[in-house]
């Protein structure tokens with residue numbers, strides 16, 4: 001299926017490109033890929049990559065190289081909720097393995113898979129940069145921190161029930177303060 005930026009995104013791209021000197025427009029490849037991915041249900045199809053390449057007058061392979069380097073870009077379809085579980089050492093020390101197991105059991109899929117209803121995709125990722133509140137998962141653009149198997153189950157249930165989610169610490173910690181503060 002072809003990909004073309006929407007009118008709204010074309011206006012955003014115009015604003016993005018203004019930030020770069022005329023001979024450095026290719027530096028806008030990251031924000032354009034991000035925009036393309038958001039428009040394309042969370043992943044970059046070959047057509048979306050081609051659209052970015054055409055826009056920036058870059059060889060498609062160069063754009064693909066960038067897209068395949070950063071793990072925030074998905075090169076295959078993902079579910080409506082992309083659940084990225086941090087498995088790096090600080091989260092691992094705070095039992096991220098149990099968080100991974102809980103996610104897999106709750107959703108009935110393994111890491112790297114998408115549920116049949118295309119609602120959830122599970123990925124394991126490296127440090128999300130919120131280690132102080134480990135263990136951490138990222139769902140789409142939001143972080144969920146200080147997790148326990150129970151809070152993970154609650155998050156998935158709320159998503160399934162269409163309820164509002166509590167972003168950030170799941171144990172009412174303020175930012176990264178110790179709970180006793």
Ligand code: FES
Nearest residue numbers: 086091128130131
């Ligand atoms: S190690 Fe998990 S957020 Fe840094």
